[in-house]
Amino acid sequence: MRAMVLAVAAVAxxxxxxxxxxQSWFNGKPSPTRPETATVAVxxxxxxxxxxxxxxxxxxxxxxSQHKAAMQHxxxxxxxxxxxxxxxxxxxxxxxxxxKDGKFLVETDGPDGKLAVFEVKYTFGIDPxxxxxxxxxxxxxxxxxxAWDSRPSAKGGRRWFHLSPNEEIxxxxxxxxxxLNQNWNFMCAECHSTGVAKNYDxxxxxxxxxxxxxxxxxEACHGQGSHHAAWARGRQSWWxxxxxxxxxxxxxxxxxxxxxxxxxxxxxxxxARRSLAPATxxxxxxTCGLCHARRAAFHAGWVPGQWLSQTHAVEALARxxxxxxxxxxxxxxxxxxxxxxxxxxxAAGITCSDCxxxxxxxxxxxxxxxCLQCHASDKYADAGHRRHASADAAPTCISCxxxxxxxxxxxxxxxxxxxxxxxxxxxxxxxxxxxxDCHRDKPAQWAAAAVERWFGPDRKGLQNYGAAxxxxxxxxxxxxxxxxxxxxxxNAPAVARAGALSELASRxxxxxxxxxxxxxxxxxPMARIGALDMLENVPANQIxxxxxxLLADPVRGVRIRAASLLAAVPTASQxxxxxxxxxxxxxxxxxxxxxxxxxxxxxxxxxxFLAQRGRSDDAETEYKAALKLSxxxxxxxxNLADLYRQRGRDTDGEAVLRAALGxxxxxxxxxxxxxxxxxxxxxxxxxxxxxxxxAELEPDQARYAYVHAVALNSGGRRDxxxxxLKEALKRHPNDRDILGAxxxxxxxxxxxxxxxxxxxxxxxxxPEDRNLAALIGELKRQTGxxx
Numbered sequence: 001m002r003a004m005v006l007a008v009a010a011v012a013x014x015x016x017x018x019x020x021x022x023q024s025w026f027n028g029k030p031s032p033t034r035p036e037t038a039t040v041a042v043x044x045x046x047x048x049x050x051x052x053x054x055x056x057x058x059x060x061x062x063x064x065s066q067h068k069a070a071m072q073h074x075x076x077x078x079x080x081x082x083x084x085x086x087x088x089x090x091x092x093x094x095x096x097x098x099x100k101d102g103k104f105l106v107e108t109d110g111p112d113g114k115l116a117v118f119e120v121k122y123t124f125g126i127d128p129x130x131x132x133x134x135x136x137x138x139x140x141x142x143x144x145x146x147a148w149d150s151r152p153s154a155k156g157g158r159r160w161f162h163l164s165p166n167e168e169i170x171x172x173x174x175x176x177x178x179x180l181n182q183n184w185n186f187m188c189a190e191c192h193s194t195g196v197a198k199n200y201d202x203x204x205x206x207x208x209x210x211x212x213x214x215x216x217x218x219e220a221c222h223g224q225g226s227h228h229a230a231w232a233r234g235r236q237s238w239w240x241x242x243x244x245x246x247x248x249x250x251x252x253x254x255x256x257x258x259x260x261x262x263x264x265x266x267x268x269x270x271x272a273r274r275s276l277a278p279a280t281x282x283x284x285x286x287t288c289g290l291c292h293a294r295r296a297a298f299h300a301g302w303v304p305g306q307w308l309s310q311t312h313a314v315e316a317l318a319r320x321x322x323x324x325x326x327x328x329x330x331x332x333x334x335x336x337x338x339x340x341x342x343x344x345x346x347a348a349g350i351t352c353s354d355c356x357x358x359x360x361x362x363x364x365x366x367x368x369x370x371c372l373q374c375h376a377s378d379k380y381a382d383a384g385h386r387r388h389a390s391a392d393a394a395p396t397c398i399s400c401x402x403x404x405x406x407x408x409x410x411x412x413x414x415x416x417x418x419x420x421x422x423x424x425x426x427x428x429x430x431x432x433x434x435x436x437d438c439h440r441d442k443p444a445q446w447a448a449a450a451v452e453r454w455f456g457p458d459r460k461g462l463q464n465y466g467a468a469x470x471x472x473x474x475x476x477x478x479x480x481x482x483x484x485x486x487x488x489x490x491n492a493p494a495v496a497r498a499g500a501l502s503e504l505a506s507r508x509x510x511x512x513x514x515x516x517x518x519x520x521x522x523x524x525p526m527a528r529i530g531a532l533d534m535l536e537n538v539p540a541n542q543i544x545x546x547x548x549x550l551l552a553d554p555v556r557g558v559r560i561r562a563a564s565l566l567a568a569v570p571t572a573s574q575x576x577x578x579x580x581x582x583x584x585x586x587x588x589x590x591x592x593x594x595x596x597x598x599x600x601x602x603x604x605x606x607x608x609f610l611a612q613r614g615r616s617d618d619a620e621t622e623y624k625a626a627l628k629l630s631x632x633x634x635x636x637x638x639n640l641a642d643l644y645r646q647r648g649r650d651t652d653g654e655a656v657l658r659a660a661l662g663x664x665x666x667x668x669x670x671x672x673x674x675x676x677x678x679x680x681x682x683x684x685x686x687x688x689x690x691x692x693x694x695a696e697l698e699p700d701q702a703r704y705a706y707v708h709a710v711a712l713n714s715g716g717r718r719d720x721x722x723x724x725l726k727e728a729l730k731r732h733p734n735d736r737d738i739l740g741a742x743x744x745x746x747x748x749x750x751x752x753x754x755x756x757x758x759x760x761x762x763x764x765x766x767p768e769d770r771n772l773a774a775l776i777g778e779l780k781r782q783t784g785x786x787x
Contacts, residue, residue, distance in 0.1 A: 043224035043252060045195040045212035050229055055218070061360040062218070068127045068361075069291075070215045071192040074104045078123045080130045081148030081160065088146060088160040091168040095146055097160070106132070106144065111178040113171035122214075124184075124192065126150060128157070128410050133184055139199075139207030141184035145169065145177040149410050156410075163408055172663075174632050185209045186598060191291035194220040197300070202597040202625075221287055221358070223252035223304045253305030255284055257351050263374050270379030278349035280523045281307060285340065288352045289314070293337030294321060298592035299556060309525040309557035314338075316526055317469065317499030323431045324473060325422070325466030326496065327403075328415060334407050336416035342493045343417040344462040350374075371397040387454050395438070403434040420461035423447035429470045465496045472503040475702070475734040477765050480507040487515050487530075494524035501530030508537050511768065517546060525555040532561045540568040544575070551581040560589040564605075567612035586613075600626035600633035607636070611643055619643055627656075631663035634670040641673055645680070653677045668697035672704055675711070684715055695724070702732040706741060713745060721745060736765055743775070752782040 052059035072078040083097045083104050093115075095108035103119050110116040122141070124131040130148045135141050145164065151157025162169075169175050175182065185207045189196045195212025212219065219225050231250030248254065257279065263272035283305035289295070290302060295312040302311040315338065317326055326342045328334060340346050355370050356363060363370045372381060380397065383389035400421055402414035421434040426444035435447035451459070468482035476482075486492050486500040501519055504512060519531035532550060535543055543566065550562035563585035574582060589609060596602035607622035620643060626636035637660035641653030657674040664670060675690030691711050695704040705728035713721035725742050732738055739762040746755035756779040763772055780786040 044226040045219050046225045046229050047213060048194075048217035048219070051218040051225060054232055058218075058359040061357070068125060069192050070123075070126055071133075071188075072123045072215060074120045074123050074132070079104055079120070079132075080123070080126070080150050081132070082158075086160060088162070090146070090162045090165075091170075095160075104132075106134075106146070108144070108146065108177075109171055111171060111176075120144075124188070128412075129408060138205065139185070139209060141189075141207075141209070142178055143182045143184055143188065145175075145182065147408070151410065161409055165409060174630065180599070180630055183598075186596070190297060192216065195224070198598075200598045202594075205598075205629075207598075220291075221304060223302075225251075227251075252303050253283055253287070255287075255305070255353070257282065257284055258353060261349075263354075265374065265376050267376075270376035272374035274349035276349075278351075281305075282346075282351060284351040284353060285337070285346070289337040292335055294333075294335040295337075296596070298560070298595050300595065307525050307555050307557075308337075309529065309555050311556065313557060314526060316495050316502065316530060319473060322499075323466075324429050324470040325419075325425055325431045326417060326463050326469075327419070327431060328405065330405060331407075334405065334413040336413075338495050339415055339417040341495045342463055343419065345418045347462060347493070368397040371401075387450075399438070400434050403432070403437050417463065419463050420459070421447075421451065422459060422461060422466075423451060424459055425466050429466050431466060462493070463496075465492060465500065468500060469503065472507075475732055477734055479734075480504065480509070480512060483507070484512050484515050487519060487534075494522070494527045497522065498524070498526040498530030501527065502533040504534045505536045508534060509768070513538070513546075520547070520550060525553070525558050528553065528555075528558045529561045532558070532565050535565060540566075541573070544569055544573075544578075548575075548578050548582070551578065551585045556588060556592075559585040560592050563589040564609055567609050570614070598629065600630040600636055603629065604633070604636045604639060607643075608639060611639075616643060616647065627660070631660065634660045634664050634667040638669055638673040641677060645677070650677050650680050654681065666697055668694040668701065668704060671697065672707065676707070679711065684711070687711060688715065695728075699728075699731060702728060702735040702738060705732075706735070706737045709738075709741060713741075718745060718749060722749075733761075734765055736762060739765070747779075752779050755779055756783055756785070 048059070048062075081097060083099050086097045088095050088097075093109050095106060097104075097106050099105065105117050105119055107115055107117045110118070118134045120132040121135045122133040124133055124143060128149065128151045130150050132144045132147075133141050134144060145162055146160055147163055149157040149159045149161055164175065169177075171178065173179070181187065185198055185200070189198070189209060189211070193211040193214055194217040197210045199208040199210060200206070201208070222228075227250035229250070231246055260276070262275040264275065265272045286306060286308045287304040289308045290304075290312070293308060293312070294315040295308065297312050299311040308314055315321060317338070321329055321331055322338075323329060326339070328339060352358070354364070354373075365373060368381070375397070379385060383394075386395055386400075388394050398414060401418050402416065404412050404414050406412050422431075423433040423435045423444045425431050426433045426436065427448055433444065433447065435451065436442065436444055439447060465486045468479070468486045470476075471479035471482050483500040483504050487497050487504065489497070492500075497519065501516065504515070508516075513535075516531045516534040519527055519534070522528050522531065528550065532547060535547055538546070547562050547565055550558050551566070553559050553562065563582065566582060567586070571579060586609075590606060593602045593606035593609070603622045603626035607619040607626065610616075610622060611619035620640065623636050623640035623643065626633055627640070630636075637656045641650075641656050644650060644653035644656070654674065654677050657670055657677060660670045661667065661674065671690045672694035675687045675694060678684075678687035678690060688708075688711055691704070691708040695701075695708045698704055705724055709721040709724040709728070712718075712724060722742070722745055725738055725745070728738050729735070729742065739758050742758040743755050743762065746752075746758060756776065759772060759776050759779060763769070763776060766772060777786070
């Protein structure tokens with residue numbers, strides 16, 4: 001599968017352990033310092049060696065140079081791969097790894113597809129694989145797609161391999177190692193180094209990226225430490241007679257969620273219950289989410305312990321990433337923030353360091369012992385629960401409740417949603433399940449029957465939203481109703497509520513708009529953002545009173561989403577009392593896009609916003625900048641062509657779209673947009689060819705088939721149009737546009753019976769449509785079926 005994200009960050013969850021703060025002082029060893037500006041309001045980085053002066057025990061556990069996500073300079077000690085004139089063949093390209101003049105070199109295909117020699121400047125990761133980084137003159141650091149399998153030979157390791165072994169990635173592909181989607185500065189740096197400043201110069205299109213520490217240090221999790229170091233030096237100077245003035249000890253956050261918390265096990269259930277209710281804002285989880293979430297940074301001011309949505313756009317249950325029941329798809333990178341926040345453990349109040357020792361990056365107990373901290377072994381570790389007494393290798397808690405998937409060819413990771421195996425959902429939804437991960441020779445129905453026989457027909461599990469998302473993805477008639485139930489369920493995980501709300505955007509109606517209103521007050525910012533997503537298709541003249549209060553939301557991510565949603569409302573139409581709030585949120589939105597000015601997505605988002613604000617010339621500049629960064633990013637070309645449409649420049653729009661198709665000839669959206677443009681230019685035959693191509697390239701997009709059919713019908717080819725619609729209806733049986741077109745075309749052809757059948761199908765999807773009800777009555781009279 002083609003993935004848009006290169007590197008998984010595997011930074012350990014660091015938790016403050018204040019009990020060891022004074023060890024070095026009692027030993028008479030002064031804390032090492034470096035020049036820093038602790039006296040100013042903004043904290044700065046001091047480096048892990050400063051932290052180690054006081055926190056010696058943690059420093060011994062935390063060896064950043066051995067962390068599996070470590071970034072290091074390429075040296076004899078850090079490079080694990082074979083650079084002794086080794087070679088590797090990949091789709092006709094023979095790459096060679098060798099050394100010369102003390103440098104580690106690779107000869108491979110460069111940005112033009114020709115073989116060239118590149119110096120490896122940095123190593124990236126340790127176990128189970130190591131990647132290598134090449135620095136270019138413009139400051140870009142790119143990750144080679146050829147990696148070293150660092151596992152032992154007995155496990156298939158000690159070899160070179162390609163991260164996309166089954167798909168040819170050529171030099172003109174967006175995923176080629178020299179292209180922007182393999183760029184360390186944006187894709188990787190934030191999580192594999194500490195105190196990264198991207199320093200991208202948009203005018204010069206250059207990077208001057210810096211870091212406080214090349215690898216993962218203390219401040220990667222605890223934040224800038226200069227204030228804490230200054231507090232510590234001050235404490236040392238007047239100990240033991242002084243009075244502590246700063247209860248925070250100069251720390252940006254105190255990870256104290258586990259303090260005074262016990263987990264007594266209930267003898268009846270065999271499960272532990274947290275002695276104190278968990279906080280709404282889970283500081284550890286949000287901090288770990290910086291690197292363990294699928295997210296994109298839009299602000300450099302990340303502070304540990306705050307909502308991740310303050311500085312990052314966090315992905316909820318996206319179709320491309322998650323199965324309908326919330327399980328991760330087989331994408332390149334696993335990020336367990338969203339899976340964990342779906343799960344029963346998170347709901348119960350478990351936090352990262354309940355299971356993981358943050359400084360050693362090891363489990364609190366070996367194997368499934370970490371599970372048995374909270375789950376009684378006499379209830380859950382016996383054959384009565386596991387039901388596999390005769391198995392040669394008995395399943396463990398982990399194998400059933402944390403199914404493993406392999407990423408980046410060799411990296412095995414476990415799902416952190418801690419879900420109950422549901423082979424019955426595999427039968428109805430087509431989702432994977434842990435039972436059939438082992439019993440691959442058996443159908444899901446066999447596994448479902450076994451589970452029902454053991455545990456009864458009432459299947460339990462916190463993740464009970466699979467049916468709703470499946471209905472949405474298959475355009476089922478009851479999708480809106482099912483999604484509405486999930487969106488309004490306060491016991492459902494917030495990430496599921498957020499996903500359900502976003503899915504409802506295409507199903508917004510007067511009947512469910514109250515769901516969005518209520519969700520705008522949800523305590524979790526991801527759900528509030530989902531509610532704003534849901535309002536995307538509400539007319540601009542109706543949306544202001546609903547969404548404008550979120551312009552002053554305490555979380556930046558919510559504010560900028562509100563600003564983008566309300567951008568189409570002209571200033572003159574905004575209530576005067578709200579204009580200052582909108583202007584402030586709009587400024588934040590623009591800054592968020594500028595923060596990623598090296599990305600075509602950010603430039604396009606900014607262009608869309610500027611176009612809505614009536615700044616067409618500025619929008620055009622940003623669209624062109626996006627296409628310069630990546631000619632393959634067809635979304636920018638499509639939106640620029642639409643801007644030209646609005647300005648009466650369809651000829652220019654055609655040129656832009658044809659250039660985009662030259663770079664991405666199989667982009668269905670670009671073919672579709674070109675077809676619409678050619679139609680406006682009165683070239684129907686050319687338009688039909690493009691619309692047909694779009695429908696052929698992406699048959700799962702019902703819209704493309706519908707528009708193609710409408711164009712055929714407009715050209716007097718009604719029979720062909722009907723054939724296209726009927727074929728599309730097989731794939732999309734609940735698509736309203738397709739059904740509506742079939743009703744219309746059938747009536748025009750004089751086939752009232754067929755029109756009635758399609759209209760009755762449509763009525764099931766839109767029971768509130770009075771005009772459709774009247775039409776059905778008329779068609780019944782025409783066919784003699786009226787009562």
